[in-house]
Amino acid sequence: MKVNIDIDEKHTETSITIQASQWSEDLDKIVNLIRKRKSRRLFGIEDDQTVLLDPNDIDFVYAEKRKVFAAVKNKRFEIKMKLYEVEEILTPYHFMRFSKSVIGNLHLIQRFELSFNGNLCVYFQSGNKEYISRNHVAKVKEKLLTGGVTNDD
Secondary structure, three states: OOOOOOOOOOOOOOOOOOOOOOOOHHHHHHHHHHHHHHOOOOEEEEOOEEEEOOHHHOOEEEEEOOEEEEEEOOEEEEEOOOHHHHHHHHHHHOEEEEEOOEEEEHHHEEEEEEOOOOOEEEEEOOOOEEEEOHHHHHHHHHHHHOOOOOOOO
16 A cells, blocks of 8 residues: 655645545545544433433434434434534444434444335344335445445454
């Protein structure tokens, strides 16, 4: 692997370009490492208490009635952010969009079931379940098939 660094005052902001013939697990790790550097903390609210949430414990995050919630095992924590803001923070932790109102943790998926309408029902290791809409099924499958998720990280 070759690394080029160009330090010059003409650059107004830091930019990273990766050139490769194909996507690899190493590239996935590099991108996740870079993204984690800028990630912020995620806080959830339950019973008037603010709790620091570990992204690796969150099954999925969803929007319902103009509020955003994180599903962690059998608990639901309200997050005082927009869903797209939470998605930006959680993308480096192997979260992907499942539908217009749901992002899910690919690391915690246990199994899938195909619904008659083309959606996928996803079962998480905790017992929670959520649906991936038809519009997002192909992207999620591709991410899983290309090695975007491994259990030995």
